[in-house]
Amino acid sequence: xxxxxxxxxxxxxxxxxxxxxxxxxxxxxxxxxxxxxxxxxxxxxxxxxxxxxxxxxxxxxxxxxxxxxxxxxxxxxxxxxxxxxxxxxxxxxxxxxxxxxxxxxxxxxxxxxxxxxxxxxxxxxxxxxxxxxxxxxxxxxxxxxxxxxxxxxxxxxxxxxxxxxxxxxxxxxxxxxxxxxxxxxxxxxxxx
Amino acid sequence: xxxxxxxxxxxxxxxxxxxxxxxxxxxxxxxxxxxxxxxxxxxxxxxxxxxxxxxxxxxxxxxxxxxxxxxxxxxxxxxxxxxxxxxxxxxxxxxxxxxxxxxxxxxxxxxxxxxxxxxxxxxxxxxxxxxxxxxxxxxxxxxxxxxxxxxxxxxxxxxxxxxxxxxxxxxxxxxxxxxxxxxxxxxxxxxx
Numbered sequence: 028x029x030x031x032x033x034x035x036x037x038x039x040x041x042x043x044x045x046x047x048x049x050x051x052x053x054x055x056x057x058x059x060x061x062x063x064x065x066x067x068x069x070x071x072x073x074x075x076x077x078x079x080x081x082x083x084x085x086x087x088x089x090x091x092x093x094x095x096x097x098x099x100x101x102x103x104x105x106x107x108x109x110x111x112x113x114x115x116x117x118x119x120x121x122x123x124x125x126x127x128x129x130x131x132x133x134x135x136x137x138x139x140x141x142x143x144x145x146x147x148x149x150x151x152x153x154x155x156x157x158x159x160x161x162x163x164x165x166x167x168x169x170x171x172x173x174x175x176x177x178x179x180x181x182x183x184x185x186x187x188x189x190x191x192x193x194x195x196x197x198x199x200x201x202x203x204x205x206x207x208x209x210x211x212x213x214x215x216x217x218x219x
Numbered sequence: 220x221x222x223x224x225x226x227x228x229x230x231x232x233x234x235x236x237x238x239x240x241x242x243x244x245x246x247x248x249x250x251x252x253x254x255x256x257x258x259x260x261x262x263x264x265x266x267x268x269x270x271x272x273x274x275x276x277x278x279x280x281x282x283x284x285x286x287x288x289x290x291x292x293x294x295x296x297x298x299x300x301x302x303x304x305x306x307x308x309x310x311x312x313x314x315x316x317x318x319x320x321x322x323x324x325x326x327x328x329x330x331x332x333x334x335x336x337x338x339x340x341x342x343x344x345x346x347x348x349x350x351x352x353x354x355x356x357x358x359x360x361x362x363x364x365x366x367x368x369x370x371x372x373x374x375x376x377x378x379x380x381x382x383x384x385x386x387x388x389x390x391x392x393x394x395x396x397x398x399x400x401x402x403x404x405x406x407x408x409x410x411x
Contacts, residue, residue: 109410150342176379176400176407183371187364208368215368216408218301 040078040088042068047085048131051138056082056145083148086135089124090152094159096121097181101163110169114160114181115209118188122202129197136193157182180216184208232270232280234260239277240323243330248274248337275340278327281316282344286351288313293355302361306352306373307401310380314394321389328385349374372408376400 046067050059061082065075079085100120104113125132139145161178165171188208192201238259242251253274257267271277292312296305317324331337353370357363380400384393 111407111410146346147339147343150346151339154338154342172379172383172403173407173411175382176375176403179375179379180372180404180408183368183375187368187371190367191364211364211368212372213408215303215365216372216405218303219365 039068039070039074043070043075043078044085044088045131047082048134048138051086052134056138056142083145086139086145087148087152090156092124093121094156096124097156098159098163101160101167104167106167110164110167110173110177111180111209111213113164113167113169114177115184115205117160117163118181118185118209119202119205121185122200122205125192125201129192133193153182153186156185180212184212187211231260231262231266235262235267235270236277236280237323239274240326240330243278244326248330248334275337278331278337279340279344282348284316285313286348288316289348290351290355293352293359296359298359302356302359302365302369303372303401303405305356305359305361306369307376307397309352309355310373310377310401311394311397313377314392314397317384317393321384325385345374345378348377372404376404379403 043064047059047064050063050067059082061075062072064082064085065072068075079088097117097120100117101113104116108116139149157178160181161174164174164177169177184205188201188205191208192199192204195204235256239251239256242255242259251274253267254264256274256277257264260267271280289309289312292309293305296308300308331341349370352373353366356366356369361369376397380393380397383400384391384396387396
């Protein structure tokens with residue numbers, strides 16, 4: 028029984044996320060309750076609220092790890108790297124969070140894209156990522172206006188790469204697509 | 220009396236906007252009612268609702284003109300212009316909407332920046348502008364991915380230029396700052 032319980036409790040957040048995504052796709056986001064998500068995952072509502080503040084957060088809990096990964100990559104980038112490449116390498120670094128999760132991320136995006144309240148939440152998370160990127164660049168000594176601009180370009184690389192990765196096949200890695208998007212950004216900015 | 224009435228009715232939306240900005244700054248956005256805005260402007264609530272759906276829209280009614288100006292400038296840009304410069308020229312073109320209104324726009328920004336619900340609304344309007352920019356570029360025959368990237372870069376130019384213009388003195392024109400921001404974007408993307 029103990030063994031059963033501990034297996035049962037293993038990766039509760041992941042099970043709740045998978046259950047939530049299934050239900051949001053089956054019934055719609057608005058029509059799904061926390062009680063139903065917990066029941067589908069074979070867990071209690073109390074367990075749900077140990078990990079997520081509400082059903083919306085099930086879809087956005089990954090953004091903290093995304094922000095931390097970006098900021099750490101900025102901090103660890105070689106000192107001589109130009110701000111645009113620091114931002115670009117930071118975007119490439121978030122690939123670690125995505126690889127092997129293509130289908131899961133794709134379904135999550137489908138839910139977010141089909142619901143205006145969730146799209147708004149996504150915009151807010153992106154604005155927060157942008158601030159973290161700019162702050163990380165300033166901490167490296169990049170001048171404020173340059174840091175703001177490079178952060179916007181980093182977010183452009185991220186969002187374009189993310190859209191393409193999600194829309195494409197699972198074979199193409201996020202890091203390859205991010206490097207491609209960074210190259211395209213440079214080409215477009217140069218007047219191609 | 221007719222003459223008085225017609226003067227009274229002149230520029231009702233502008234008077235409502237100025238009254239709203241005054242009250243939002245004096246009392247806070249949440250503490251201000253439509254009735255108070257109408258009273259301060261010397262107009263009725265009914266007149267208020269002829270122009271604005273709610274008190275929030277008083278701060279965002281300019282975004283339609285912004286979008287139209289951007290889209291028209293994209294349509295009218297010389298055919299040979301690179302997508303980044305089409306987007307850049309479109310941003311420069313919106314200067315017409317800002318010149319002579321520095322103080323008004325500055326106060327409006329101060330209100331929006333101090334209230335999370337209004338900041339969210341601003342993010343949504345920017346996302347909508349971005350879509351219009353991308354759509355305008357695609358209508359010129361720009362490939363989808365290039366259009367998406369150039370639209371993101373155009374929004375980066377706009378938002379950086381807008382922040383600088385609002386924070387700076389009224390002497391500097393938005394168009395000059397937008398051209399400067401476009402030049403900086405190109406320099407940052409090229410690795411400066």
